[in-house]
Ligand SMILES: Cc1ncc(C[n+]2csc(CCOP(=O)(O)OP(=O)(O)O)c2C)c(N)n1
């Protein structure tokens with residue numbers, strides 16, 4: 001495949017002499033025109049083969065040469081302010097694009113990525129972590145090189161715990177196959193992988209021409225048939241089957257198959273909080289988010305009284321299940337994920353999620369359409385008075401009215417997550433949040449990742465003041481790249497979610513002038529919002545500002561929370 005090796009970026013690189021540029025461009029390219037296939041060049045080639053067009057990160061001396069290669073390849077490097085932010089951005093990029101990548105320096109960069117990559121692992125988001133490392137030739141006599149922690153393998157060992165595959169690309173005999181193996185694992189398991197590239201191995205040529213390896217996983221035909229037969233029988237025997245679609249339906253590209261299954265047989269559908277928006281929330285068969293006692297009563301009752309609950313690609317997490325308040329009898333469930341297939345109490349092995357879901361959508365299911373679906377909440381926002389102070393409930397009702405088709409809601413952790421659970425997401429895949437791992441600080445860098453992946457999407461970020469203080473400087477990257485997220489800061493003067501569980505001074509934080517971030521960053525538009533009238537005006541202005549980010553500092557009472565959080569907090573306080 002011919003690959004472009006000169007780009008706009010080359011013209012911008014000011015301090016590289018022409019011969020050096022040529023050398024880098026050749027190394028970034030695959031083997032052709034007599035240039036050798038190198039470890040660094042092959043990695044860049046394979047990333048592109050998997051659809052990665054952008055890599056997030058911060059350089060350092062152990063990865064600088066590889067950065068030079070990236071810069072001279074068609075891949076765009078998006079610099080961030082911190083490595084953990086690069087990880088969140090790559091995670092969100094992966095959720096939109098299918099695969100994401102982050103490239104950092106040894107230990108100081110890599111170890112700073114751990115939390116965001118752990119979140120990507122927990123929530124099944126495939127991110128390729130590339131870390132530079134000291135050269136193999138530099139390690140003779142075990143020197144104490146800068147950034148080293150314990151020994152030269154420390155960082156690699158840490159990442160073994162939070163990724164699905166790892167490799168050190170130190171040997172040209174194995175490096176090319178290892179790249180294939182790790183990238184394949186990321187895509188197959190939808191989890192992060194780790195590749196460590198010693199700096200003196202970036203240009204190491206292959207010992208012989210390497211052809212990319214891909215494996216084609218297949219279900220065991222008999223097991224698939226038996227599972228489909230049993231599931232069909234159960235659904236046919238049921239009076240009120242219901243589907244719960246989870247996050248894996250999105251990750252494995254099975255949305256169409258689930259819709260086909262639901263539509264062909266008039267089976268109503270719910271989503272989980274982590275999988276929210278996996279099916280369009282405007283679909284006539286869509287009931288709402290199922291979250292046990294935390295969710296809307298009508299949805300909970302419909303699901304829990306169903307005689308056949310078909311759980312497709314859902315994680316049975318505590319938050320998804322309303323802190324384990326869900327009452328789902330396994331004997332009445334068909335439960336399938338990429339890791340498990342259980343029908344009632346029967347377990348099946350070697351059946352791929354995709355084969356099962358697609359198979360079920362074509363199965364001879366015969367079942368009468370449900371006579372009555374639970375009513376959906378009245379979508380008409382309550383009339384409000386311009387002078388009335390903004391409340392959490394009022395804010396989310398207002399946002400619900402404002403949501404436009406091209407918007408992606410990116411929710412952080414805290415009341416913003418629970419409040420946004422009740423928003424109506426117009427299309428699919430338009431709700432992104434760390435709803436299971438729940439690490440604060442995800443949303444702002446994730447919004448950057450969304451717009452790097454697809455500039456046409458406009459993130460509507462809902463974030464608490466506490467979470468905002470963790471990673472808000474990543475708005476700097478929005479200014480640099482002329483991105484235009486609309487950021488709504490729920491300024492309740494502290495950690496209200498925690499305040500709800502246990503009051504204490506540790507829940508107080510400094511009240512920043514969030515709306516003045518644009519002064520600091522030299523770009524963007526800031527608005528201070530106290531009343532519903534302010535909210536309307538500033539949202540209209542923010543929507544009109546297409547060329548830069550907007551930030552709304554929404555003052556809320558420190559004890560005002562969404563109804564969903566009230567329900568959840570009541571449950572959680574029983575466990576503390
Ligand atoms: C990285 C991280 N640190 C700590 C927590 C624990 N925690 C959960 S919610 C919360 C408070 C969030 O505050 P804020 O972002 O202001 O949202 P609010 O609860 O006020 O809506 C904390 C500290 C966490 N989830 N993630």
Ligand SMILES: [Mg+2]
Nearest residue numbers: 464465494496
């Ligand atoms: Mg807060």
